[in-house]
Amino acid sequence: xxxxxxxxxDLGATNTVFGIVDARGTILYSDSIKTGKYAEIGTYxxxxxxxxxxxxxxxxxxxxxxxxxxxxxxxNYFTGCIDFAANLPWKERIPLAQMISDGMEGxxxxxxxxxxxxxxxxxxxxxxxxxxxxxxxxxxxxxxSGIVAGGNLVYGHDGFAGELGHVIVRRENGRLCGCxxxxxxxxxxxxxGVARTAKELLIQRTDSSLLRKLEPENITSKDVYDAAIAxxxxxxxxxxxxxxxxxxxxxxxVAFSSPEAIILFGGLTKAGNLLMDPIRRxxxxxxxxxxxxxxxxxxxxxxxxxxxVLGASALGWEIKE
Amino acid sequence: xxxxxxxxxDLGATNTVFGIVDARGTILYSDSIKTGKYAEIGTYxxxxxxxxxxxxxxxxxxxxxxxxxxxxxxxNYFTGCIDFAANLPWKERIPLAQMISDGMEGxxxxxxxxxxxxxxxxxxxxxxxxxxxxxxxxxxxxxxSGIVAGGNLVYGHDGFAGELGHVIVRRENGRLCGCxxxxxxxxxxxxxGVARTAKELLIQRTDSSLLRKLEPENITSKDVYDAAIAxxxxxxxxxxxxxxxxxxxxxxxVAFSSPEAIILFGGLTKAGNLLMDPIRRxxxxxxxxxxxxxxxxxxxxxxxxxxxVLGASALGWEIKE
Numbered sequence: 001x002x003x004x005x006x007x008x009x010d011l012g013a014t015n016t017v018f019g020i021v022d023a024r025g026t027i028l029y030s031d032s033i034k035t036g037k038y039a040e041i042g043t044y045x046x047x048x049x050x051x052x053x054x055x056x057x058x059x060x061x062x063x064x065x066x067x068x069x070x071x072x073x074x075x076n077y078f079t080g081c082i083d084f085a086a087n088l089p090w091k092e093r094i095p096l097a098q099m100i101s102d103g104m105e106g107x108x109x110x111x112x113x114x115x116x117x118x119x120x121x122x123x124x125x126x127x128x129x130x131x132x133x134x135x136x137x138x139x140x141x142x143x144x145s146g147i148v149a150g151g152n153l154v155y156g157h158d159g160f161a162g163e164l165g166h167v168i169v170r171r172e173n174g175r176l177c178g179c180x181x182x183x184x185x186x187x188x189x190x191x192x193g194v195a196r197t198a199k200e201l202l203i204q205r206t207d208s209s210l211l212r213k214l215e216p217e218n219i220t221s222k223d224v225y226d227a228a229i230a231x232x233x234x235x236x237x238x239x240x241x242x243x244x245x246x247x248x249x250x251x252x253x254v255a256f257s258s259p260e261a262i263i264l265f266g267g268l269t270k271a272g273n274l275l276m277d278p279i280r281r282x283x284x285x286x287x288x289x290x291x292x293x294x295x296x297x298x299x300x301x302x303x304x305x306x307x308x309v310l311g312a313s314a315l316g317w318e319i320k321e
Numbered sequence: 322x323x324x325x326x327x328x329x330x331d332l333g334a335t336n337t338v339f340g341i342v343d344a345r346g347t348i349l350y351s352d353s354i355k356t357g358k359y360a361e362i363g364t365y366x367x368x369x370x371x372x373x374x375x376x377x378x379x380x381x382x383x384x385x386x387x388x389x390x391x392x393x394x395x396x397n398y399f400t401g402c403i404d405f406a407a408n409l410p411w412k413e414r415i416p417l418a419q420m421i422s423d424g425m426e427g428x429x430x431x432x433x434x435x436x437x438x439x440x441x442x443x444x445x446x447x448x449x450x451x452x453x454x455x456x457x458x459x460x461x462x463x464x465x466s467g468i469v470a471g472g473n474l475v476y477g478h479d480g481f482a483g484e485l486g487h488v489i490v491r492r493e494n495g496r497l498c499g500c501x502x503x504x505x506x507x508x509x510x511x512x513x514g515v516a517r518t519a520k521e522l523l524i525q526r527t528d529s530s531l532l533r534k535l536e537p538e539n540i541t542s543k544d545v546y547d548a549a550i551a552x553x554x555x556x557x558x559x560x561x562x563x564x565x566x567x568x569x570x571x572x573x574x575v576a577f578s579s580p581e582a583i584i585l586f587g588g589l590t591k592a593g594n595l596l597m598d599p600i601r602r603x604x605x606x607x608x609x610x611x612x613x614x615x616x617x618x619x620x621x622x623x624x625x626x627x628x629x630v631l632g633a634s635a636l637g638w639e640i641k642e
Contacts, residue, residue, distance in 0.1 A: 133478040147577065149475045149482075156470070156579020157454040158615055163576040166609045171569070172493070179609055248492070255484040256468065256577050258477020288487045288500055294479055 003066040005059055007052065007107075008313025009100075010114075011035065011072035013087035016044075018052060019306075020059055021313040025125030027306055029055050041090045041099070049103035068100060068109040069315025071117030071308055078159040080111050110315045114138070114308065115162060116153055118265050118300070119146025120318070121311030126301040127263050134261045135253055136300070137164065137246075139268035142178075143186035143193075149257050165190070169249050188245045191221040191268045197238050198224050209234035225271050239274040246275075247282020254283075254291045265300035265307065272299075324387040326380055328373060328428075329634025330421075331435075332356065332393035334408035337365075339373060340627075341380055342634035346446030348627055350376045362411045362420070370424035389421060389430040390636025392438030392629055399480040401432050431636045435459070435629065436483060437474055439586050439621070440467025441639070442632030447622040448584050455582045456574055457621070458485065458567075460589035463499075464507035464514075470578050486511070490570050509566045512542040512589045518559050519545050530555035546592050560595040567596075568603020575604075575612045586621035586628065593620075 005028070009018040012035060019030030031051050038044035056062055073085040080097030082088065097109040112120070119136035122128040128136070132151040138144035143165030147154040154161045165186035166179055174183020175196065187193050198211055198219045210227040211219060211234060228235035250262055268275065280297055287295075302310055326349070330339040333356060340351030352372050359365035377383055395406040401418030403409065418430040433441070440457035443449040449457070453472040459465035464486030468475040475482045486507035487500055495504020496517065508514050519532055519540045531548040532540060532555060549556035571583055589596065601618055608616075623631055 131478075133482075149470050149477070150473050152471050152473070154470045154475075154578050157452075157581035158579055158612075160611050161454075161470075161577065161579035163609055163611070166576050167573040168569070168607070169492075171491070181607070181609070248489070252488040252573075253577075255487050256482065256574075257475050258479055258482035260478035286489070286502070288484055288502070290481050290484070291479075 003064055005064050006066050006313045006316030007056075007068040008309040008311065008316065009048070009068065009070045010117075010308035010312050011070060011075075011082075011088075011096075012308070013073070016048060017309055018048070018055065019309040019313065020055055020065075021310060021316075023317075025310055027309060029058050030309060031055050036089060039089050041094050041096075044090075045096075045099045045103050048100065052104060062105050062107055065107050065316075067316035067319035068104065068107055069117065069120075069312040069319075070096065070100065070109060070111040071114045071312035071315075072096065072111060073114065075111045075113045076159040077110065077112040077116070077153075077155050080109070082111070108319045110319050112153075112315060113144070114311070115144030116146040116155075117311035117315060118144075118302070118307060119148055119311070120153060120314040121302055121307060122263055122265070122300060123148060124314035124317060125310055127298045128261065131260050133257060134259045134263055135164070135257065136263045136265055138266040139190060139264060140266040141190060141192055143190045144266075147257060148259075154257075164249070164253065167249060167252070169245055185245070185249050189242050189249075189268075191266075194221040194224055194238060194242055194268065195219050197241055198235070201234060201238065205234070207234060211235060221268055221271075225274070228271075228274050236274065239271055240278045243275050243278025244282040246279045247284075248286050250279065250283045250295075250297075251286035251288070254287055254295050258291060259295055261296035261298050263298045263300055265302065267304075269299055324385055326385050327387050327634045327637030328377070328389040329630040329632065329637065330369070330389065330391045331438075331629035331633055332391060332396075332403075332409075332417075333629070334394070337369060338630055339369070339376065340630040340634065341376055341386075342631060342637075344638075346631055348630060350379050351630060352376055357410060360410050362415050362417075365411075366417075366420045366424050369421065373425060383426050383428055386428050386637075388637035388640035389425065389428055390438065390441075390633040390640075391417065391421065391430060391432040392435045392633035392636075393417065393432060394435065396432045396434045397480040398431065398433040398437070398474075398476050401430070403432070429640045431640050433474075433636060434465075435632070436465030437467040437476075438632035438636060439465075439623070439628060440469055440632070441474060441635040442623055442628060443584055443586070443621060444469060445635035445638060446631055448619045449582065452581050454578060455580045455584055456485070456578065457584045457586055459587040460511060460585060461587035462511060462513055464511045465587075468578060469580075475578075485570070485574065488570060488573070490566055506566070506570050510563050510570075510589075512587075515542040515545055515559060515563055515589065516540050518562055519556070522555060522559065526555070528555060532556060542589055542592075546595070549592075549595050557595065560592055561599045564596050564599025565603040567600045568605075569607050571600065571604045571616075571618075572607035572609070575608055575616050579612060580616055582617035582619050584619045584621055586623065588625075590620055
């Protein structure tokens with residue numbers, strides 16, 4: 001009999017959240033441990049395994065679990081390792097998939113990065129159900145992406161494909177990126193990028209704005225959203241600029257993999273049509289004629305608080321036994 | 322018993338060349354008909370079928386043929402149709418794969434565009450043998466591309482993926498492209514783009530160059546190559562500029578699909594290291610750190626005069642019977 005559940009583990013810098021998920025994407029039980037508390041990876045995996053076992057007991061034990069999927073920063077699907085992840089306590093290369101499997105009586109474990117996990121989750125439970133070609137774009141602190149082509153996630157030869165937040169959208173005088181280069185998409189269109197645009201505009205311009213009441217250094221994308229909703233024209237314009245750049249970039253992405261849809265996920269999508277409308281206009285204006293009007297722009301249908309666990313869990317269904 | 326041969330058909334605006342190919346990529350017999358002679362698609366397919374049958378008779382008849390692959394402008398793998406191809410005599414949508422199969426006693430026929438055919442040919446017989454992730458870039462009159470991810474060609478949801486000649490590399494004051502937009506990769510890095518760079522530089526600059534002996538309007542990429550080989554500094558610089566832009570674009574392509582190799586094909590590759598060295602330098606300078614030094618830059622190993630037929634023929638092996 002097909003095992004009825006999978007486990008999704010979302011390894012974040014602060015918390016590691018895990019849950020038992022059924023085939024429809026319902027999280028039956030979930031729990032978490034504090035990632036940062038474990039300076040040593042062995043202790044972390046032991047604590048995680050203890051937590052998982054208690055949770056699994058509630059659904060009848062390990063025989064009910066088809067597989068475990070892990071979404072982790074710098075997670076590599078091919079090697080099952082996390083490699084030198086900047087925000088985690090363990091700075092070396094960690095064979096995490098193997099370690100978890102060993103700690104869990106051999107239940108198979110697959111691992112990938114957060115953005116890929118979101119894409120697989122979307123395909124399994126969300127807006128991309130039934131799609132074979134789509135791109136999931138995560139607009140959060142950074143910009144991440146998971147690319148699905150012909151029904152398969154594009155991992156690349158080394159497992160690191162899909163860094164679309166780091167395609168160059170401004171080749172001259174582009175903003176400095178955390179990656180050390182200039183002009184990356186995420187410097188303009190992440191939540192941080194939106195805040196950066198706000199600070200720049202407030203300096204360059206003199207028109208009034210609700211944002212001028214705030215300390216420029218503390219402005220967040222949420223502040224820009226709140227001001228835009230309150231009718232602040234400068235804030236509306238910031239979303240217009242953000243959407244315009246996303247639309248330009250998406251037009252290039254379409255020339256690459258001609259997806260049925262580009263699906264937006266992450267905190268910045270709370271801006272809704274303030275962001276989506278300018279993306280759509282810009283994409284329509286920039287896309288090559290052969291693709292015109294063919295690619296849907298959608299919001300994720302994964303509940304944000306559950307999405308990371310759901311996405312990771314979706315990997316569990318794909319494991320070949 | 323496995324059928325030992327496939328047929329490749331290269332449908333060009335002037336000639337349609339076809340050949341019988343074995344599993345090692347040897348073209349055993351080939352022939353051609355004049356594409357432009359047939360104003361009516363039915364007559365064209367009849368003439369093609371007659372030519373194919375005579376050729377097939379030399380290897381023992383249709384029972385020896387596993388499948389027929391066609392490389393055609395605007396060829397769509399999913400529909401088997403060519404759609405309104407600008408340079409062909411037939412302006413409507415033509416269900417060419419079906420028509421050829423009907424004319425050939427039901428031998429299965431698959432069809433794709435030229436650039437995808439080159440990629441499949443490279444994977445089957447050329448520099449990409451054994452690779453599961455690579456990008457084939459055709460540098461000819463235009464810039465074409467075929468993308469392979471996880472061992473499969475990326476067709477996209479509509480069969481039109483892989484138009485990397487039309488990603489935007491210059492967003493401000495970019496060159497006008499045949500597609501109606503500005504700044505496309507192919508306006509700078511096709512053979513035509515190289516000639517265009519030559520004309521621009523000769524006007525903007527005053528330094529001496531062998532190219533100044535030529536009528537600016539008639540300068541070709543071949544002229545630039547000949548001059549560069551003869552030590553002309555301006556011509557060397559033109560290849561430097563071309564390679565620099567290709568390297569920038571390739572760095573973005575790597576962020577998309579993280580290929581094991583980018584393989585260069587087409588007339589402009591005759592420039593050899595005059596072009597490859599600056600591409601490599603530029604790509605090394607622009608690529609995201611996680612990919613540094615991982616992606617090979619290679620020249621196609623398909624003989625150019627055979628490549629189109631070989632590429633198309635490779636599709637014949639992939640047909641599911």
